[in-house]
Amino acid sequence: DGGITQSPKYLFRKEGQNVTLSCEQNLNHDAMYWYRQDPGQGLRLIYYSQIVNDFQKGDIAEGYSVSREKKESFPLTVTSAQKNPTAFYLCASSTSPGQGGNEQFFGPGTRLTVL
Amino acid sequence: AQTVTQSQPEMSVQEAETVTLSCTYDTSESDYYLFWYKQPPSRQMILVIRQEAYKQQNATENRFSVNFQKAAKSFSLKISDSQLGDAAMYFCAYRSAWGGSNYKLTFGKGTLLTVNP
Secondary structure: OOOOEEEOOOEEEEOOOOOEEEEEEEOOOOOEEEEEEEEOOEEEEEEEEEEEOOOEEOOOOEEEEEOOOOOOEEEEEEEEOOOOOOOOEEEEOOOHHHOOOOOOEEEOOEEEOOO | OOOEEOOOOEEEEEOOOOEOOOOEEOOOOOOEEEEEEEEEEOOEEEEEEEEOOOOOOOEEEEEEEEEEEEOOOOEEEEEEEHHHOOEEEEEEEEOOOOHHHOOOOOOOOOEEEEEEO
């Protein structure tokens, strides 16, 4: 079955620690995205990648880092510099808009809690 | 920058009735895409319907339809014959069709829909 997987489903972090959230897709999509969702808020874009070895900052990139070494994978690291990391994190992917794609498919999400 | 506004934080509807969720957006662009996503309690984001701005015809997907008013920058979602499974948070989203920002989805804050039996 094609889709997007995120792991873990729940993640707990102590203050001062870096943590990495996993996102894998087998849809053969070029573009991948990370969003953050807070209560009462819509989704806000953290980072996106149009193609392997390339990524761009979104609206709230401070305190986060990403890599895109493989087409299938787009891990997100929440660093200790992120002041308020407790949130629900969603990964998404799509075909390149230049190829006519415009729908983003989402993973099931990771709930990160800082203790 | 584009903004998306959903003015109804919560809505409720009786099962089998019809409900309309509102969405307005602000943009200076002429070509773009609009989406409605559904997020049930599982928190999985599911695409409900999409509309290309260059198409005048309103999109329809089974019980879901939109009223797209480009001049008014309005994009409402109508759910007909509401079912218990329609209960969810609904998000309106905008995406530019051109330029370096055309990868980005801008979301509204959502409308929580309750369906009463």
